[in-house]
Amino acid sequence: MEHSKMLSFILAIQEINQDSQLLPNITLGYTIYDNYGNAGQTSDTLQDLLSDGEASVPNYKCGRLRSLLAVLEGTETGFSIQISSMLGIYKIPQISYNFVSQILRDKTQFPFFYLMLPDEGFQYSGMVKLLLHFKWTLVGLIAIDTEKGEKFLTVLTSMLIKNGIAPVISQTFSPTVSDLFVNHHPFFKWSKANVFLYATEIRSINAGPVILNFLHNTIKGPPAGKILMATTLSDLTFPLSDLEISEFYFHSIISFLLNGKQTLDYHQYNLFHSYMKRFKKTSFICSQTKDAFSVIVWKRCRQREKLQARPRQMKDQILSLDNYIIYNTIWAVARALHAALLTKSKRRNTLKSPRLRSWQVHSFLKNSEFYNISIDGLYLDEKGDLAVDLNVVSWLSPNKSLHRVDLGSLEKRGSLDFKFMFNPKALEELDKLNKVGKFF
Numbered sequence: 001m002e003h004s005k006m007l008s009f010i011l012a013i014q015e016i017n018q019d020s021q022l023l024p025n026i027t028l029g030y031t032i033y034d035n036y037g038n039a040g041q042t043s044d045t046l047q048d049l050l051s052d053g054e055a056s057v058p059n060y061k062c063g064r065l066r067s068l069l070a071v072l073e074g075t076e077t078g079f080s081i082q083i084s085s086m087l088g089i090y091k092i093p094q095i096s097y098n099f100v101s102q103i104l105r106d107k108t109q110f111p112f113f114y115l116m117l118p119d120e121g122f123q124y125s126g127m128v129k130l131l132l133h134f135k136w137t138l139v140g141l142i143a144i145d146t147e148k149g150e151k152f153l154t155v156l157t158s159m160l161i162k163n164g165i166a167p168v169i170s171q172t173f174s175p176t177v178s179d180l181f182v183n184h185h186p187f188f189k190w191s192k193a194n195v196f197l198y199a200t201e202i203r204s205i206n207a208g209p210v211i212l213n214f215l216h217n218t219i220k221g222p223p224a225g226k227i228l229m230a231t232t233l234s235d236l237t238f239p240l241s242d243l244e245i246s247e248f249y250f251h252s253i254i255s256f257l258l259n260g261k262q263t264l265d266y267h268q269y270n271l272f273h274s275y276m277k278r279f280k281k282t283s284f285i286c287s288q289t290k291d292a293f294s295v296i297v298w299k300r301c302r303q304r305e306k307l308q309a310r311p312r313q314m315k316d317q318i319l320s321l322d323n324y325i326i327y328n329t330i331w332a333v334a335r336a337l338h339a340a341l342l343t344k345s346k347r348r349n350t351l352k353s354p355r356l357r358s359w360q361v362h363s364f365l366k367n368s369e370f371y372n373i374s375i376d377g378l379y380l381d382e383k384g385d386l387a388v389d390l391n392v393v394s395w396l397s398p399n400k401s402l403h404r405v406d407l408g409s410l411e412k413r414g415s416l417d418f419k420f421m422f423n424p425k426a427l428e429e430l431d432k433l434n435k436v437g438k439f440f
Contacts, residue, residue, distance in 0.1 A: 003276040004321040005074070006032060010283075010303075011315055012330035023338050035079060042079055046086045048298070069358050070095060070333055074326070077101040077120070077148055084110050091359040097329040099233070101148070114365050116329045120148060121155060123256055126390060126410040126418040127197060127229055128159050130254070133420050136195045136227075140169035142211060143199035152199035152231070168192045173211060193226070200232040209240070209253065229254040235321045236395045237404075254407070257391040258323040275314070336364040390418070394426070 009032060017027050031049065035042040049068070070093040073083060077100040084104075087094050094113045096104070099120040104110050131139065141156055143149030153170050160167050198208040208228050230236075232255050240253065284301040310318075319327045340361050344354045389412055394405040408422035 003280055004318055005326055007276060007279065007318050008322060008324075008326040009072075009330065011310070011318065012327045016331065016334045022334060023341065026341070028334065035075065037079075039079070039082060042075075042082055043086075046083065050086070050090065067355075068092060069337060069356060069361060072097065072326075072329060072333065074098040076146070077104065078146070080104060080113070081110075084113050088112055091362070093358060093361050093365055095329060095333060095365070097325050101151075112362065116332070117325065121152070123231055123233070123390065123410075124152075124156055124159060126256065126420075127156075127231070128163055128165070129410065129418050129420045130229070130392065131160075131165055131195065132163060133422070137165050138168055138192050138194055139165060140171070140193040140196040141167050141199075142169075142171050142173065142196055142208060144207065145172040145174060149199050156197060169196075173207065195227045195229055198228050198230045200230045227251055227254060232256075233258055233323065233390075235323070237321070240395055252405075253395040255393055255395065256410070257393055258325075276318070279310075333365075336361060340364045392420070 009030065013028055013030050016022055033045040033049065035045055049071070071083065071087055072095045073080065074097045075083070076098065080094070080096055080098075080100050081104070084094055088111070091112055094110075095116060096113065097116045099117050099122070100115065102119040104113050104115065105119070131137070139160065141153050143152045149172050153172070157167050157170060196208070200208065208230060230253060234255075235257065236253065236255060282304075284303055286299060286301040289298050289300055337356065340363075341354065341356055343364075344356065344360070390410040392407040392409060394407055405426055406423055407426045408420060410418035411421055413419050
């Protein structure tokens with residue numbers, strides 16, 4: 001798990017446990033796993049999570065006691081389905097803070113699955129609006145070779161053609177950059193495309209720029225100044241800061257952000273990155289363990305009893321990296337647990353905190369108030385559709401120095417429609433670059 005996401009999780013738990021009004025006399029615990037984008041690792045993780053003993057044997061209690069009430073996850077659709085198939089046996093709530101397939105809204109198949117964000121692909125119509133606004137009519141489509149990537153190519157191709165935009169390239173690639181294989185032949189058309197639409201997933205944000213750089217170095221003749229428009233809604237300061245951006249031959253990366261608070265400045269990156277690594281190192285005691293029934297060696301880290309307090313500004317910078325999504329999700333779950341405990345206490349007519357079971361939380365997670373997780377505004381309406389605007393952001397300047405430029409916003413107009421409201425100053429800069437550099 002990325003340092004920033006882990007810290008968002010820990011900061012939320014820490015604040016909740018310090019809130020005397022929420023879950024009084026109860027301390028929330030947590031266990032964090034990383035599946036490394038691997039189905040086998042996901043299965044091992046679930047076995048360990050569901051095992052109360054020292055060995056990973058589900059349904060047995062022999063030493064280590066847990067009271068698992070909910071599982072929060074931010075994986076892609078395929079892994080969410082895999083997780084659901086095992087958690088569903090125990091009726092454990094599964095709360096996703098990622099953009100996943102609409103199929104997971106089917107309560108007949110996934111009765112214990114809860115989405116905190118709209119379905120994947122909700123921003124596609126906004127991308128088309130941007131293309132039409134800037135008159136970018138020749139585009140390329142690139143996506144990783146997954147079910148989500150294939151759906152992106154199919155849906156976007158249809159939407160583009162209906163709006164008079166020609167997808168001259170449509171290509172998938174390996175989700176692992178080290179295993180990257182690109183079929184060169186379709187990309188000989190790439191000089192015709194001004195913009196590449198890129199379907200990103202959690203572990204493939206950097207792959208798009210790497211591909212464009214790779215193509216520029218291997219195919220003769222393509223001009224500089226390509227634009228990469230990514231589907232991600234994450235702050236790209238960290239991922240892009242790790243790249244050698246001076247070597248890339250495209251003008252900018254355009255992405256979207258939910259309207260949020262403070263973001264991290266690129267010039268603070270090295271200091272901030274060092275701080276997060278130091279926080280992780282000093283806050284946990286780690287050891288490697290192996291139980292007698294398994295060949296797996298686990299690296300387990302236990303939080304020190306008391307974590308050092310963090311300045312508010314530093315917290316905001318950490319939480320802003322994913323638009324406060326993880327932080328707000330955990331708070332929403334905590335409020336649902338609080339409501340469940342209050343209801344159970346009233347029924348028992350006692351002030352003592354009752355023992356809560358995971359299956360008793362579901363009715364409170366189904367409440368519409370559970371989904372109103374945003375501090376700054378409503379993310380989802382009663383139908384589960386996005387109900388806030390999107391910021392349109394450029395992450396690269398012409399001199400290849402990474403910084404954020406706000407191009408404008410996509411205002412929500414109906415469930416599948418946006419209106420682009422541009423920032424005049426940003427457009428003046430783009431027009432100037434267009435004339436001088438002939439980027440578009």
